[in-house]
Each structure stands twice: as C-alpha cells, then as structure tokens.
Amino acid sequence: MTALPVRDPDEGTPRQTRPNAAEAVPYDFRRPTTLAREHARVLELAFETFxxxxxxQLTAKVRVMSQVSLVSLCMQAYDDYVSLLPATTTMVLCETPGSGAKAKAVIQFPAAAALNWISHMLGSPGPSDIAERKFTRIEQTLVRGLMNEALEDLHYSLGTLLERPLSVDGITHNSQFAQAAAKSELVIAATLRVRVGERSTVxxxxxxxxxxxxxxxxxxxGPADGDTAGLLAQHLSGIPVDLALRLAPSAVTPGTILNLAVGDVLALPHPTHRPFELSVDGRRLGTAAAGTRSxxxxxxxxxxxxxxx
Incomplete structure (x- = not known):
C-alpha cells in the first residue's frame, strides 16, 4: 500500500507527502490497493488539472496569489487514509446525489489554513498564528462557498471519470469520527500543497x-500474445552487469592481515598457467585468460x- 503520510510541523497539516525514493514502502498483499500504471497516470493528469x-479560483476569491500543486496520489483503504490525518482537522464531507454510493468524498485541510483564507477574503492580511478550532456559523458559510466552487472545478477536471457532480453534505473537525466510508472501503487519495500568499499547507x-x-x-x-516470459528475458538481456576476472582466493589469518606492511608479499594459490575465473556478482561463469585488444x-x-x- 502506497503511503501518503507526514505532518507539516509549521502548519499542523496532515501527515502526507510523496514517499522518499530511498525508503521501502510497505505493501499489504491481503488487500492489494495499487493502481494500475495507466489508471494512475490518467488520475494524476486529472488532479493536476484540478x-x-x-x-x-482561490486567487480570485481571497485576492491573494495562490498556488495548488499535486504532491502524491494513491489508492488505499479509508481507514488507512484517516489514521494518518491529524485528530483535529477540517473534513468537508461531500455526497453524489443520485449515484447510490454510500461512501462520501472528503476534502481535508487544517482549519487554521481555512481561517487564513477567510481573513484574506474579508480584507485582513491574515492571522499570524491561530490554533485549530471549529468554525463559527459565518466562517462555515464562507468555507462552504469555497468548497462548492472547488467541487465544480473537481468535476470539470475529472470529466467523464466522475459522472455526477459532488455537493457539500457537512463539515466536521474530528477525522476519527467523520464516518465518510466503511473502514475497508477503497478511496482514491490525492495530497495537495496549497500556498496562499506566504503561507503554505497540505x-x-x-x-x-x-x-x-x-x-x-x-x-x-500484459501483452496480447501472452509472451510475458519472452519479453521479460528480452528486457533482462539488456541490463548492464559487472563482469570480473579473479584469482583463486587465498585463506589467511587475521594476524596476517593486521600485520601487513608496505613491501610484504602474499603467496596466492593461483598457478601462473591457470586461466582466471570469469564471474558476475561472485558467481563463476567460466574461465578466461588475460590478453590485450586495441x-x-x-x-x-x-x-x-x-x-x-
């Protein structure tokens, strides 16, 4: 399962980002939730458009230069998605009227970020620092307006992938009790970096x-003709490997190694007339004699x- 999570220490934002290329990502084979490559690419393009x-839309609404970028995209169980969010955050629950789907879509962001957006909308430069809290009735109305327009953009960006438009059903501030879907329900989760003015959040x-x-x-x-093994062998045959010529190994004691000095001579058991061992990654493939060419x-x-x- 591809994981999204890390907490932004500056903004109190959800713990989500793209996994480091050098880190191993755990995968649960009991619940395969990996998107097919072509599906992932189509969704990435759609969410980048969104x-x-x-x-x-944020720039026009808050009258401050805003930028949103896609950080990562994955498919995972709803329980895994929610467990990696802060306990206190804004969860905008969205429904698709007439679709018959029981699960609800979620737009999640820190309340502090939304209050900053509202401050800009009302002509203030924005709060310097504010704790997570529930919205007042007026603030909730303004946030609903922003989210309804964002949902219109989302429906436009997804195009035929989202047959029916989404609408705001409610706003909650506790991620663990949002109950937007069953724990095992699969969701397409996208992480976005939102920058409004000088403040950035996830x-x-x-x-x-x-x-x-x-x-x-x-x-x-896979290939239509089913020649998967042949294609795999074809790709593997073009991968570069390190080929080595080596002498027969010699066993020595640790004392010999510790007492080595410049000028010492180590006797090797490899006869001068015997060819060298030809090996790849320590595995012997045959023998070869030393020579020259060009x-x-x-x-x-x-x-x-x-x-x-």
Missing part, C-alpha cells in the same frame, strides 16, 4: 474508488560453465 483550477482529497474505477476500464495486464587489457574466454543457482 490543482491548477483550484489555485486560480490538503487532501479522498474519493470513493467505486465512483472512478468503473470509468477507467480494465487495466492492460591497446587495452582484454579477457579471452577459455571455457564456460552452467550455473543454475
């Missing part, structure tokens, strides 16, 4: 997978060996 549209959108996957169609699972040291293969291991 990010640009939402940024433009928001997320979770859409029930059942609303989008039917329109994406079946994934291309002014460079070369190896002349003398024999090859089968090495099924």
């Amino acid at each position: 990010a640009r549209q939402w940024g433009t 928001a997320s959108i979770a859409l029930p997978a059942e609303l989008l996957l039917p329109q994406l169609g079946d994934a291309d699972t 002014g460079r040291i070369a190896a002349v293969v003398v024999s090859t060996e089968e090495n099924p291991a």
